Amino acid sequence: MENKKSFEQLLQELEQIVKELEAKDIQLEMAIKKYQEGIELAKLSYKMLEDANALIMKKAEEKDE
Numbered sequence: 558m559e560n561k562k563s564f565e566q567l568l569q570e571l572e573q574i575v576k577e578l579e580a581k582d583i584q585l586e587m588a589i590k591k592y593q594e595g596i597e598l599a600k601l602s603y604k605m606l607e608d609a610n611a612l613i614m615k616k617a618e619e620k621d622e
Contacts, residue, residue, distance in 0.1 A: 562601075564602060564605045564606070567598050567601055567602045567605070568602060570598055571595055571598045571599060571602065574591050574592075574594055574595040574598070575595070577591050578591055578592065578595070
């Protein structure tokens with residue numbers, strides 16, 4: 558899955574999914590689908606954070622040399 562969205566966009570979509578899952582009138586099938594979408598968004602967001610952290614650590618190490 559290719560991701561062209563920003564971290565902020567992913568987070569916004571994830572927040573929307575959480576709101577939908579908190580709704581009392583959501584059907585089970587839709588809840589499962591939204592949950593799976595949320596998991597994928599969370600994974601993408603986490604990967605972006607890991608990549609950003611790795612870049613920061615690399616730059617910090619280069620600066621120290």
